[in-house]
Amino acid sequence: MPPERLRTSNHQGRQKSCAECVKAKRKCDLQQPNCLRCTKQRLTCTYPPPPRTATVASTSPDSDETLIDSLFDDPGFELPFDLDIAMAPDVVAAPDVELLESVADFSGPMNNLERTNNALRSFGGAKAHPVPTRIERFPSAKTFSDLIASELFESRVGYSLEQWKLAPRMMVEMNCTPWSHPNLYEEIMPRSMQDAFAACALYNSRTEANAKFVLRHITERASELVDQPIPTLPAEVIARAHAALLYQVMLICSEDIRYYGQTHTLLPHLRDLSHSLYTIVLQDQSKHEDHSGSLPLYPSSAARMAWLSFIFRESCRRTLLAVCQAVSICTLLQGDFYSCNDAMAIGNRVTISAALWEAKSPLEFAIAWNEKNHYLVKELNFTEVLRSAGAKDVDVFGRMMMIGLMGKDDVSAWLHSKGGKL
Structure with a gap:
């Protein structure tokens, strides 16, 4: 792990890949300010912001919706299997009566x-x-x-x-x-x-x-x-x-x-x-x-x-x-x-x-x-x-x-x- 990104500085207890590497499902070397892959491909290298250390959200932790939303909002989230599958761009509102x-x-x-x-x-x-x-x-x-x-x-x-x-x-x-x-x-x-x-x-x-x-x-x-x-x-x-x-x-x-x-x-x-x-x-x-x-x-x-x-x-x-x-x-x-x-x-x-x-x-x-x-x-x-x-x-x-x-x-x-x- 690069010396400038020690685990002690990561409040979430684990390293975070840059957004481009997560998107492409590629291993990120975590270099700052730009990782090697983004540098080579001339991509904009952005790392996730530090986690909020404030109180837990008011929604119940047992809520499936809260858990699912938090997973998909996390740029570091990766699937447990390697599939190339779709994400609809927005939540679809249910039609009115x-x-x-x-x-x-x-x-x-x-x-x-x-x-x-x-x-x-x-x-x-x-x-x-x-x-x-x-x-x-x-x-x-x-x-x-x-x-x-x-x-x-x-x-x-x-x-x-x-x-x-x-x-x-x-x-x-x-x-x-x-x-x-x-x-x-x-x-x-x-x-x-x-x-x-x-x-x-x-x-x-x-x-x-x-x-x-x-x-x-x-x-x-x-x-x-x-x-x-x-x-x-x-x-x-x-x-x-x-x-x-x-x-x-x-x-x-x-x-x-x-x-x-x-x-x-x-x-x-x-x-x-x-x-x-x-x-x-x-x-x-x-x-x-x-x-x-x-x-x-x-x-x-x-x-x-x-x-x-x-x-x-x-x-x-x-x-x-x-x-x-x-x-x-x-x-x-x-x-x-x-x-x-x-x-x-x-x-x-x-x-x-x-x-x-x-x-x-x-x-x-x-x-x-x-x-x-x-x-x-x-x-x-x-x-x-x-x-x-x-x-x-x-x-x-x-x-x-x-x-x-x-x-x-x-x-x-x-x-x-x-x-x-x-």
């Missing part, structure tokens, strides 16, 4: 996307910030808990997070997610999805003893995915998007801060994938009109071709919306409240029909197509669904999208009016 009432007031069908954007912007207010280019520390517990516990967040995002938690097990046990059809990979599964499938199996079997190994495996596979250029073949693009979504879901929904800290790695890649998927969806729509007539039951080849086309087309469309939703939620969790991309809704379509999506064979699909209601939702306009659909027509994915746009209470009320429930 007046705002929540205005958000919940949907007197007409919508523009729901515009309403959602306005609600998020009002919620963020002056404290909304762009996503940091390099994420260095995790959100303070106060910021994160305020956001998660807010009524607005739960109303729009809570249901989707519940479905995210189920996705890794669904993939392993049923070969599907709400946005990926069970028969999509029946013939061939690209390598990116093979790796993600294996990661899901490990994730589902994780224990306290193997959690560190599972985390390392997931983050390594995710890093490998990000390091590879986005493919050009549509089948490879959708597989890459499914893999990235599954990795992100596992990192966010693990309820382990070590996992959550790696979510920033995949976020730019998901944004790039959304643009590739958007191009594929628009190209497909320009080449193939959505079939509107009846399907022949015999010969079965016609029904099979229509079924396979539906599986790929709707998986692409759903995956695009799922990726956009994931990007919005992740940026929202990082403190950016300007996260909904209105432009991605333009030209987008998705078919809302649980009977079609859940059909187990070409024959079952053709019968459902001819006898059941199905709704082609364009540009996230659910007006016709709200007016004419039944509760059983809307599957889990449709409910995820509707709740994100309308809020959980309104969708629950609509389902109840149709004889169903959320």
Whole structure:
């Protein structure tokens, strides 16, 4: 230890690194007035001020909030594990009652996307910030808990997070997610999805003893995915998007801060994938009109071709919306409240029909197509669904999208009016 910074002069009983070394998680040599690292990199070297020796703060020492705030306010605080994770810049104030009432007031069908954007912007207010280019520390517990516990967040995002938690097990046990059809990979599964499938199996079997190994495996596979250029073949693009979504879901929904800290790695890649998927969806729509007539039951080849086309087309469309939703939620969790991309809704379509999506064979699909209601939702306009659909027509994915746009209470009320429930 340098002679000019003896322990006897440090009232806190331990040495304090300079702010730049703490920020970079590097060892500080504690030289005065500037440490060697700051001198070499021409950084402004500042050491923390001497601790206050006055009386203890009036807040109870047993208060979790006081303890957490004091830790994050201490420039010398370092994590017990080496993770490169995010810190939201400001504490998010909970939305007031007046705002929540205005958000919940949907007197007409919508523009729901515009309403959602306005609600998020009002919620963020002056404290909304762009996503940091390099994420260095995790959100303070106060910021994160305020956001998660807010009524607005739960109303729009809570249901989707519940479905995210189920996705890794669904993939392993049923070969599907709400946005990926069970028969999509029946013939061939690209390598990116093979790796993600294996990661899901490990994730589902994780224990306290193997959690560190599972985390390392997931983050390594995710890093490998990000390091590879986005493919050009549509089948490879959708597989890459499914893999990235599954990795992100596992990192966010693990309820382990070590996992959550790696979510920033995949976020730019998901944004790039959304643009590739958007191009594929628009190209497909320009080449193939959505079939509107009846399907022949015999010969079965016609029904099979229509079924396979539906599986790929709707998986692409759903995956695009799922990726956009994931990007919005992740940026929202990082403190950016300007996260909904209105432009991605333009030209987008998705078919809302649980009977079609859940059909187990070409024959079952053709019968459902001819006898059941199905709704082609364009540009996230659910007006016709709200007016004419039944509760059983809307599957889990449709409910995820509707709740994100309308809020959980309104969708629950609509389902109840149709004889169903959320």
